[in-house]
Amino acid sequence: MTDMLHSYSTQYGEAWCGDSLKLLERLEDNSINLVITSPPFALQRKKEYGNKEQHEYLDWITDFAALVHRKLRDDGSFVLDIGGAYQKGTPTRSLYNFRLPIRFCDELGFFLAEDFYWYNPSKLPSPIEWVNKRKIRAKDAVNNVWWFSKTEWPKADISKVLAxxxxxxxxxxxxxxxxxxxxxxxxxxxxxxxxxxxxxxxIPSNLLQIPNTESNGAYVKGCKAVGVKAHPARFPSKLPEFFIKYLTEPNDLVVDIFAGSNTTGQVAETLGRRWMSFDLDLQYVAASSFRFIDELDENDIQSTFDKILSGAHVAFEKRQVSLPFAAAAE
Incomplete structure (x- = not known):
């Protein structure tokens, strides 16, 4: 198996399995309009999808951000959903998520266009030790969503996302x-x-109240049909939808470098944006294809899933747009 697999394609986009750093490197410089992603957070408890320790997290995520900066168009944007965390063993907050924008701006040349906050009213109380057991902290229900830009004047139109x-x-x-x-x-x-x-x-505020309650969509149904667990850290479609509408136009290129279940690709497809999604876990990539399967029976879902797991490519629709990937990536 190669280190890059072209797993599936649609009319507007492509899903790839592989190291996002290597996949990003194959993209043309100054070619992306928007990178929107939710990377694994620097949490104290290890998650099944993989997450770095707090002391190494900033170095790790900065490597990706440096490459994103090079690949963005001059008026492009980088939107990063990042959750907070507690210090190990104490009810005090880590500052890693606040150090991140300072580092990106001071060292990489990004500008912080605006800070957004995603409030998820349906989020369960956490962390359990400090909230449920000792009852000394409030429920952690807000993520930072940092909007970075390559220049002080990125493309944006708030009239596209009026409330x-x-x-x-x-x-x-x-x-x-x-x-x-x-x-x-x-x-x-x-x-x-x-x-x-x-x-x-x-005009909407920079506090985005979006519940994360999807439980019966095509993706979840597909996962149940083939007997695999759905990705445990999916963001709701309205989150990428807000920024894709706000910061891009039809046929612009949207990239998610930690795609997981590929909510971003599905939203971009619906909105007529070209898209590319990258993820290191082949099972997650294969399962994300369920978002693009319409009214197929369980046998069709299973065969599509197995085909992608085998390393083969599945084309749901003939691609009708060009994507800035070097031919060598195939």
Whole structure:
């Protein structure tokens, strides 16, 4: 078996199994519009998908980030979902996730375009020792989502990800004169008549409230059909969807370097973006193909899974876009 396997392809993208550093190296410089990923976190408890110790984590993830910087287009972005952690044996927080953006910006030349926070209201209480047993800490339910850019002016359009108006705002739009008078507020904000204009939605905040509760989608059903465990650390589709809509346009290239169950690829496909996903675990890559199988019976699912596990390539649809991968990678 080679160290790089072209596992499956769709109309817009490709899934590869292999070392992401080697796979990234094969991509053309200045070719990627967005890298969005959720790497294994530097947790104290070892996970089955693999995670580094806190003392070595920063060096490890910085190697990937340096290569991402080279491969991004000048107006491209690097979005990193990263969870916090506690120090070993004590109810005090590690600072590794805060040292990460400082290092990326100081040493690699990234800019921190904005810091986002993903609040998962459905997250179970953790860590058990400090929250459930001793009851001395609150539930850890927020991840940092760092948005890095190669320049101070990355491509972005917030109008593509507007939030629904609140009921109160809808009433205001129906009859602005009944709700407010244009004037300068005590805070210094000048609220003019344009405040009552319907812009199609509200500007979202950098706190993204997205529950992670998928339990019956095609991916989970496929895993059950072939008797394998679903990836234990999947992020919800609305997280990559927000950033893909916000930071890219149709036919732009989106890459996930720690793809896991390939939520990113599925969302990019739906939104008409070219995509590439990389993961080191062949079983995870094979199972992620279930996201692209429509209404097939269990025999078809099993045969697709077995074929990818054997090292063969599966084409779900004829690819109709070009991807910047060197031919030698095949």
């Amino acid at each position: 629904p108006y609140s009921d109160r705002m809808k009433k205001l739009l129906e009859d602005p004169d009944s709700f407010y008078k244009p004037k300068v507020r005590p805070s210094g904000h000048d609220i003019g008549k344009s405040f009552g204009k319907d812009n199609g939605g509200a």
